[in-house]
Amino acid sequence: MHASEFNVEKFVDIIEKENGTISEVYFVACGGSLVDLYSSCYFINRESSTMTAEWITSKEFVLTPPKKLGKHSVVIICSHGGNTKETVEAAELGVKEGAFVITYTHTPGSACDSEKFHAIVYDWEPETLQKDRPLGLNYSIINELIHRQEPEYKLYEGMKDGITKCDAIIRNATKKFQNKAWNFAEHYYNAPFLYIMASGSAYAQAYGFAICSLQEMQWMDCCYLDSAEYFHGPFEVTDKDHIYILLKSVGKTRMIDERAEVFLNKYAEKYEIIDAADCGMDAIDDSCVDYFNAPLFYEMSVLYRTAIQNKSGHPLDMRRYMGVVEY
Amino acid sequence: MHASEFNVEKFVDIIEKENGTISEVYFVACGGSLVDLYSSCYFINRESSTMTAEWITSKEFVLTPPKKLGKHSVVIICSHGGNTKETVEAAELGVKEGAFVITYTHTPGSACDSEKFHAIVYDWEPETLQKDRPLGLNYSIINELIHRQEPEYKLYEGMKDGITKCDAIIRNATKKFQNKAWNFAEHYYNAPFLYIMASGSAYAQAYGFAICSLQEMQWMDCCYLDSAEYFHGPFEVTDKDHIYILLKSVGKTRMIDERAEVFLNKYAEKYEIIDAADCGMDAIDDSCVDYFNAPLFYEMSVLYRTAIQNKSGHPLDMRRYMGVVEY
Numbered sequence: 001m002h003a004s005e006f007n008v009e010k011f012v013d014i015i016e017k018e019n020g021t022i023s024e025v026y027f028v029a030c031g032g033s034l035v036d037l038y039s040s041c042y043f044i045n046r047e048s049s050t051m052t053a054e055w056i057t058s059k060e061f062v063l064t065p066p067k068k069l070g071k072h073s074v075v076i077i078c079s080h081g082g083n084t085k086e087t088v089e090a091a092e093l094g095v096k097e098g099a100f101v102i103t104y105t106h107t108p109g110s111a112c113d114s115e116k117f118h119a120i121v122y123d124w125e126p127e128t129l130q131k132d133r134p135l136g137l138n139y140s141i142i143n144e145l146i147h148r149q150e151p152e153y154k155l156y157e158g159m160k161d162g163i164t165k166c167d168a169i170i171r172n173a174t175k176k177f178q179n180k181a182w183n184f185a186e187h188y189y190n191a192p193f194l195y196i197m198a199s200g201s202a203y204a205q206a207y208g209f210a211i212c213s214l215q216e217m218q219w220m221d222c223c224y225l226d227s228a229e230y231f232h233g234p235f236e237v238t239d240k241d242h243i244y245i246l247l248k249s250v251g252k253t254r255m256i257d258e259r260a261e262v263f264l265n266k267y268a269e270k271y272e273i274i275d276a277a278d279c280g281m282d283a284i285d286d287s288c289v290d291y292f293n294a295p296l297f298y299e300m301s302v303l304y305r306t307a308i309q310n311k312s313g314h315p316l317d318m319r320r321y322m323g324v325v326e327y
Numbered sequence: 328m329h330a331s332e333f334n335v336e337k338f339v340d341i342i343e344k345e346n347g348t349i350s351e352v353y354f355v356a357c358g359g360s361l362v363d364l365y366s367s368c369y370f371i372n373r374e375s376s377t378m379t380a381e382w383i384t385s386k387e388f389v390l391t392p393p394k395k396l397g398k399h400s401v402v403i404i405c406s407h408g409g410n411t412k413e414t415v416e417a418a419e420l421g422v423k424e425g426a427f428v429i430t431y432t433h434t435p436g437s438a439c440d441s442e443k444f445h446a447i448v449y450d451w452e453p454e455t456l457q458k459d460r461p462l463g464l465n466y467s468i469i470n471e472l473i474h475r476q477e478p479e480y481k482l483y484e485g486m487k488d489g490i491t492k493c494d495a496i497i498r499n500a501t502k503k504f505q506n507k508a509w510n511f512a513e514h515y516y517n518a519p520f521l522y523i524m525a526s527g528s529a530y531a532q533a534y535g536f537a538i539c540s541l542q543e544m545q546w547m548d549c550c551y552l553d554s555a556e557y558f559h560g561p562f563e564v565t566d567k568d569h570i571y572i573l574l575k576s577v578g579k580t581r582m583i584d585e586r587a588e589v590f591l592n593k594y595a596e597k598y599e600i601i602d603a604a605d606c607g608m609d610a611i612d613d614s615c616v617d618y619f620n621a622p623l624f625y626e627m628s629v630l631y632r633t634a635i636q637n638k639s640g641h642p643l644d645m646r647r648y649m650g651v652v653e654y
Contacts, residue, residue, distance in 0.1 A: 232358025
């Protein structure tokens with residue numbers, strides 16, 4: 001089905017009817033699509049008393065599948081192009097083991113958009129709402145599932161509200177940060193190397209910023225870090241020449257990022273703070289605002305990579321290997 | 328207790344007596360200690376039908392604890408120095424929630440070596456056997472737990488055998504690779520940047536090689552990657568000047584590393600393959616040999632970082648921040 005036809009109550013009715021109570025959710029994809037699934041995995045492991053979740057790259061899922069994978073599992077698959085070989089294999093493995101398999105893809109008619117799976121085709125335009133993108137669809141499904149399986153669950157209304165509100169917040173924030181992004185690009189578009197940090201459910205946005213926005217789209221060398229891990233090794237490289245981007249979350253892990261910022265302020269000079277607290281996130285309920293750092297930081301990575309592209313002249317869509325050579 | 332007094336049957340008797348059937352295992356630590364726990368987490372999620380596992384940095388565990396954490400949980404903590412603040416907090420949280428909390432530490436009398444926890448003090452000498460180190464102790468405990476909880480479990484004898492055999496394999500392998508490590512250091516000790524890749528249960532050895540051996544101990548910039556993710560973004564930076572270290576596993580995820588090697592062979596020039604297949608790993612049973620890549624690659628990272636130190640003249644133990652300044 002197309003995301004515009006998606007109705008979460010009816011969809012979770014089907015999960016319940018076909019598979020009953022769910023105890024594990026596996027988030028399986030590659031690269032940027034995998035990034036998109038991280039905060040949902042984090043959500044389940046923090047907030048659910050009936051389910052656990054795992055976040056795993058497709059080929060590892062296929063070669064070393066979880067022993068628990070079965071009838072009581074949901075496998076959530078994402079492939080933008082819809083034909084990533086190992087991701088399609090992962091979806092097929094899920095079906096074979098009796099799991100409820102959801103496939104997100106941007107590409108109608110692709111291998112992921114098959115009747116073998118519960119396929120959802122999403123748009124990916126600047127104006128596409130979060131509720132119609134994989135991250136928002138995941139939040140809706142998980143929120144509904146936990147609500148039904150766990151009478152004591154308290155985030156149900158807050159998450160629904162957040163999914164609706166986050167679009168305007170993100171749109172305003174990217175406007176507000178436009179000039180800051182241009183200035184960053186002006187200074188650092190040609191940097192030999194930089195580090196990107198984030199914490200909690202937003203961690204994978206540092207990963208995605210690094211591997212997709214910079215390594216893939218700008219051929220720029222960089223490394224991603226969990227801000228909490230920064231103090232247990234990586235901070236030893238810090239000096240006045242090293243460049244850092246810190247994605248500073250709002251919510252329960254904010255103090256982790258704050259600690260990193262204090263350190264950078266003392267020992268580094270070239271660092272960029274992208275602070276979710278400057279983005280109007282206080283409109284979202286405190287109990288679940290953490291989970292909206294991820295879609296915000298994703299759009300910030302788009303803003304920054306576009307600014308870098310416009311300065312570097314390296315087109316974001318230029319590839320030398322992906323889709324160009326055999327591998 | 329000291330690791331030399333450890334008896335796995337008696338220890339798991341205590342787990343069963345105090346906490347009954349276990350359904351979740353949380354592996355919680357920071358930096359290098361966290362690295363040490365990864366393959367055990369991967370093991371449980373692949374091989375157990377009664378337990379799931381999560382691998383999480385201490386401060387995130389403390390600030391956003393799992394809803395499932397409770398009486399039916401084991402929390403496995405590691406802190407070499409034994410006083411890492413957020414790790415001690417994590418152990419205390421585990422106790423408060425009724426979990427069975429195991430703390431590994433190298434430091435007798437530290438906060439982790441407390442009667443509040445099931446503390447195990449380990450030696451960390453070159454001659455210390457794997458069975459007496461956190462990784463081997465974890466494998467023994469998990470193996471025994473799964474064996475008791477799951478009648479169909481098949482790896483019990485293979486894992487016991489592997490834990491015993493891996494020391495000689497690793498010792499011989501590091502001798503065999505000494506000259507190769509010296510040559511790598513001779514060429515690349517002064518490299519501005521490099522990428523380190525590994526797959527499956529050995530992935531965190533790429534992470535540890537990067538954040539501990541190079542970023543922390545040599546102040547060298549680098550980035551770690553899951554080999555399976557290399558093709559979904561990061562490979563776009565590859566050219567004849569970029570430097571790669573590939574930790575090539577034996578076992579079920581080997582084909583992931585092989586695919587990366589084929590690509591490097593075609594498009595890169597400066598890459599180092601550390602191949603577990605050249606290390607006598609075939610003495611370990613095929614069904615569980617995967618899990619012995621991790622301790623092998625750890626010792627390889629020690630070998631390589633020592634070779635780099637000896638060429639660079641940058642002492643592995645020199646720090647500018649850790650234990651030197653307040654943060």
